[in-house]
Amino acid sequence: MALAKLKEDATLARLAGITLPEGATWATAARSDALARLSAMGLPTRRDEYWRYTDPASLIVADAPPAALFDNGEGPLFAGVDRIALVFVDGVFDAAASSDLAGEGLEIHRLADVTQRDIHWAKDLYGTLEHRGQHPVERPLAALNTAFASDGIVIRATAQVSKPVHLVYLHQSTTSDATLHNLVRVEAGASLTLLETGPGAARLSTCLEVDIAERGQFHHIRAQGNDHERRAVTHCFAQLAAESVFKSFTLTFNGVLTRNECVIDIRGDDAVAHVAGACVGDGADFHHDDTVFVTHDALRGESRQVFKKVLRNGAVGVFQGKILVKQGAQKTDGYQISQSLLLDDDSQFLAKPELEIYADDVACSHGSTTGAIDETALFYLRSRGVPMEVARNLLTLSFLAEALAEIEDQALADELQSRLEGWLARRT
Amino acid sequence: MLEIKGLQVKLEEEDKQILKGVDLSIAPGTVHAIMGPNGSGKSTLSYVLSGKDGYTVTGGSAMLEGADLLEMEPEERAAAGLFLAFQYPVEIPGVGNMTFLRTAVNAQRKARGEEELSAGDFLKVVRAKAKDLQIDAEMLKRPVNVGFSGGEKKRNEILQMAMLEPKMCILDETDSGLDVDAMKLVADGVNALRSEGRSFLVITHYQRLLDHIKPDIVHIMADGRIIQSGGPELALEVENNGYADILAGVA
Numbered sequence: 286m287a288l289a290k291l292k293e294d295a296t297l298a299r300l301a302g303i304t305l306p307e308g309a310t311w312a313t314a315a316r317s318d319a320l321a322r323l324s325a326m327g328l329p330t331r332r333d334e335y336w337r338y339t340d341p342a343s344l345i346v347a348d349a350p351p352a353a354l355f356d357n358g359e360g361p362l363f364a365g366v367d368r369i370a371l372v373f374v375d376g377v378f379d380a381a382a383s384s385d386l387a388g389e390g391l392e393i394h395r396l397a398d399v400t401q402r403d404i405h406w407a408k409d410l411y412g413t414l415e416h417r418g419q420h421p422v423e424r425p426l427a428a429l430n431t432a433f434a435s436d437g438i439v440i441r442a443t444a445q446v447s448k449p450v451h452l453v454y455l456h457q458s459t460t461s462d463a464t465l466h467n468l469v470r471v472e473a474g475a476s477l478t479l480l481e482t483g484p485g486a487a488r489l490s491t492c493l494e495v496d497i498a499e500r501g502q503f504h505h506i507r508a509q510g511n512d513h514e515r516r517a518v519t520h521c522f523a524q525l526a527a528e529s530v531f532k533s534f535t536l537t538f539n540g541v542l543t544r545n546e547c548v549i550d551i552r553g554d555d556a557v558a559h560v561a562g563a564c565v566g567d568g569a570d571f572h573h574d575d576t577v578f579v580t581h582d583a584l585r586g587e588s589r590q591v592f593k594k595v596l597r598n599g600a601v602g603v604f605q606g607k608i609l610v611k612q613g614a615q616k617t618d619g620y621q622i623s624q625s626l627l628l629d630d631d632s633q634f635l636a637k638p639e640l641e642i643y644a645d646d647v648a649c650s651h652g653s654t655t656g657a658i659d660e661t662a663l664f665y666l667r668s669r670g671v672p673m674e675v676a677r678n679l680l681t682l683s684f685l686a687e688a689l690a691e692i693e694d695q696a697l698a699d700e701l702q703s704r705l706e707g708w709l710a711r712r713t
Numbered sequence: 714m715l716e717i718k719g720l721q722v723k724l725e726e727e728d729k730q731i732l733k734g735v736d737l738s739i740a741p742g743t744v745h746a747i748m749g750p751n752g753s754g755k756s757t758l759s760y761v762l763s764g765k766d767g768y769t770v771t772g773g774s775a776m777l778e779g780a781d782l783l784e785m786e787p788e789e790r791a792a793a794g795l796f797l798a799f800q801y802p803v804e805i806p807g808v809g810n811m812t813f814l815r816t817a818v819n820a821q822r823k824a825r826g827e828e829e830l831s832a833g834d835f836l837k838v839v840r841a842k843a844k845d846l847q848i849d850a851e852m853l854k855r856p857v858n859v860g861f862s863g864g865e866k867k868r869n870e871i872l873q874m875a876m877l878e879p880k881m882c883i884l885d886e887t888d889s890g891l892d893v894d895a896m897k898l899v900a901d902g903v904n905a906l907r908s909e910g911r912s913f914l915v916i917t918h919y920q921r922l923l924d925h926i927k928p929d930i931v932h933i934m935a936d937g938r939i940i941q942s943g944g945p946e947l948a949l950e951v952e953n954n955g956y957a958d959i960l961a962g963v964a
Contacts (some may be wrong), residue, residue: 660766665803666813668763669873670791670821679808679816686807686856 292327295345299328302347303433308400315412319431322416326423335422338603338635339544339574344426344518349462349488352514355539359707361453362482362508362700368451369393371438375456375486376463378436382453390444390475396437396466407439410468414494414522418548422578427520427546430492434466437491441470442477442501449478454485456512461486467493471501471529478694481507484515484540492520497529499553505531506697508704509545510538513570518544527553527583534692536701537564537573538708544574551579551586551614561591561691565708569599569631575623577606581614581644590621593688595681596632597712607639610647619649626684627657628677678709714912715739715762715881719773722754722761731757733937734773739881742909746923747916748948749934750956755916756800758934759885763797764790777881791817792824794880798870798887805857810869813857814839818876842875846902864895871902882906883914888922900925920952933959 288296300323305316329341343350369391372382378395386393399407412431418424440450452467463486471477475498485491497503509517517540523531537543549558564573579588594602604623625634636653658680666676682705689705692698715737722732731754739745749755761768762775764787775782777793785793805813819829830838843853846868858866867887874882884903888896903913903926915926923931923945931947932939933956941947941959951959 662803662805664765664787665799665805666817667787668791668797669813669817669877670788670824671817672788672820673786675816675820679813680805683805683807683856
């Protein structure tokens with residue numbers, strides 16, 4: 286079906302201003318392919334089913350809306366962790382501030398280098414999972430990313446890697462507009478932990494494609510912050526082979542607009558995929574959207590979605606989560622919970638949980654709740670002498686605890702917890 | 714210690730008078746018990762004294778050592794020395810019992826202008842007190858009351874009381890849901906806290922608890938008023954004859 290005229294015009298106008306990065310033949314082909322897909326589907330508008338609750342306009346407009354810098358004085362996250370830190374400033378790789386592109390059991394490159402060369406596994410992966418993830422739901426901003434991403438990190442884990450790889454996204458220019466594309470291949474029996482932190486730019490688009498081979502394990506912990514006016518659209522496409530494990534957790538602070546899409550494809554038997562997130566938003570300018578799509582296409586797969594949002598002063602949270610169980614994906618265990626804590630009457634949570642099941646021997650459940658601070662618990666704490674605001678903060682942390690519990694590494698979880706405490710304390 | 718005069722309370726949401734003029738005077742170092750049939754207003758009295766929402770005071774006063782309780786926020790009442798052991802202690806997932814205790818203790822110390830306890834000092838004190846109540850390290854680490862048995866929850870209430878060292882302790886049906894051994898443990902915990910400067914108000918349905926926590930004075934509450942007061946023998950009379958005689962006698 287032809288695109289609506291308006292949508293087509295808007296898409297053409299947006300693409301007119303950008304040129305594809307240069308690269309090897311394969312890279313140019315992959316980018317042109319993504320561009321062709323994008324042109325065919327058009328950029329999103331609020332009329333699109335999956336953008337009904339989130340206005341994509343400011344993610345698409347040619348000039349990124351400016352975003353002031355914000356320093357809460359807490360210093361960089363995970364600075365004390367023994368890790369391979371790779372730093373991007375407004376989307377530009379900072380070699381001087383970064384660790385060497387090497388590690389035991391690891392192959393690490395910059396995407397900007399890879400696209401000039403012939404590294405077969407990276408070549409095979411770039412844009413492939415994104416392309417497949419366009420069905421049954423279109424994700425035009427992911428195709429836009431694949432077409433125009435200027436850089437990123439490409440990682441192959443060939444063993445159980447002890448040191449996490451940490452992508453540090455710094456934001457220094459108030460008008461920056463960054464597009465990064467990362468690739469991860471976890472080989473059979475290997476494991477990798479990937480950390481991502483920072484606002485990255487006034488407007489940041491990241492796309493992560495993760496290919497996990499048999500018995501491979503991938504852990505992903507991300508913190509998006511802190512600047513109040515930043516915007517971000519992120520995509521994660523993961524494919525899981527037999528007995529592999531994928532676990533992703535995202536903590537989001539502030540920002541005017543964040544859209545996190547996670548598309549998980551369980552293709553091998555006995556695989557496990559957990560995706561979780563917590564966000565805290567203050568003010569009518571805060572809009573946070575988690576859009577998750579988990580496909581079970583193998584036996585005995587286990588998936589889990591746990592999302593918690595704390596919203597105050599008119600902040601808006603969105604959750605669109607789907608579990609699709611294909612025919613033959615018997616003994617699937619799918620779970621989904623999305624919850625919001627509204628700290629006042631002005632804030633809003635919009636949830637669209639979906640289950641679509643074509644196998645007859647599965648256990649799938651989902652739930653979604655919206656609520657206020659529990660008055661009985663609040664009175665209990667106050668009756669012990671805990672002042673009102675401190676009690677509210679404790680109960681807010683209590684609400685978020687189930688999502689944070691999804692992080693397996695306790696030290697990393699504690700660090701994120703302390704950032705949450707700081708965020709709440711600054712508002713007390 | 715606690716002076717309640719003509720206290721009248723109704724529900725905020727509906728026009729229903731619960732307390733119809735309660736008079737109660739508790740001297741320092743004494744243990745008072747309130748007994749009474751269901752719906753007589755016993756729990757309401759404990760909630761109103763500790764500052765729970767949902768009630769409107771329509772008359773009378775409640776003073777703790779000369780300070781007007783009814784004017785204070787719940788946390789101010791706690792800092793002033795009031796403690797309510799809940800009939801149904803609340804579960805708070807995600808907040809460690811230890812974190813909760815330390816936050817409460819230090820908040821009260823701060824409110825009273827005292828120095829906060831260091832983590833180390835706090836740990837020492839809490840471990841010793843927990844041991845007396847047979848609360849193990851695992852229970853201190855777990856989220857507040859989550860997955861606790863009925864007995865564990867009540868012991869946890871008494872641990873909080875022991876840590877906060879209040880002057881005026883109200884126990885709201887602390888015996889409910891406890892077996893004999895658990896009740897004894899809780900009662901021992903309470904008895905260990907009895908002192909010259911500390912008073913107790915024990916609300917209960919049954920005389921049994923009062924075998925373990927021996928009251929100085931027993932009050933019978935019915936229809937929003939204290940209708941009779943006496944010594945421990947009054948509790949025995951209730952145990953043997955029920956409330957009917959007493960209610961009939963007043964009517």
